[in-house]
Amino acid sequence: MIDYTFEKKTNIMSLLEDLQWRYATKKMNGAKIPQEKLDYILEAARMSPSSSGLQPYKIIVVSDPALLEKIKGIAYNQTQITDCSHLLIFAAWDGYSDERVSEVFNYMMDERGLPHSKMDAYKQTILALYETKGTEWQAHHAAKQSYIAFAMAIAAAAEQKVDATPIEGFIPEKLDELLKLKESGYHSTVLLPLGYREAEQDWLVNMKKVRTPKDIFVTEMTIADAADLQEAPVNVSLDSFTQK
Helix, strand or coil: CCCCCCCCCCCCCHHHHHHHHCCECCCECCCCCCHHHHHHHHHHHHCCCCHHHCCCEEEEEECCHHHHHHHHHHCCCCCHHHHCCEEEEEEEECCCCHHHHHHHHHHHHHHHCCCHHHHHHHHHHHHHHHHHHCHHHHHHHHHHHHHHHHHHHHHHHHHCCCEECCECCCCHHHHHHHCCCHHHCEEEEEEEEEECECHHHCCCCCCCCCCCCHHHHCCCCCHHHCCCCCCCCCCCCHHHHCCC
């Protein structure tokens, strides 16, 4: 069992301050992050929510220099790949199947001391729904779930004062081939190098953080702002997809 005991923060704004501190680091110095910080970041990602609790993704951790060098070529030679301490590769399911969903739900029921049959009706409901969407939709849906864990990892890294650089600039098909992901039913979605900034060589480090103004980013709506739809609203519950 990992001991996640860290200095307790009393400032209610600490998360916002941590997020203000972080930025997409452009140059890392190659220093290694402590194992306990890496464990903390990975645990935060593992604890992230996902649709139906399925967590249809995993994280591949790479620190081997030779493999990082190969990945760098697939990621348009971005130096953070080889200058980082650890590279987190988020990979999602390529689709949903009875076998995969049953494995997760059965484990869930075992951990809760409940019979596997407890989830049968709900399992058939979501499988019937996902079946109608097709495999492309399923892979995209799973990928979106991985981004929730991705965001949690970024926030946790900032809390631990570990730099992180979100990277979508890579060739997924080549990375999947290199890591043999297709054989196991996964596809890569996004990369997150973790490490420490090389401030003197990073053009972005002292730049002001700029985000969309709150009054534009956040919109409050009431029924008066909604469209006056003439057709009847969707009135279908998930139960209607259950296979009888």
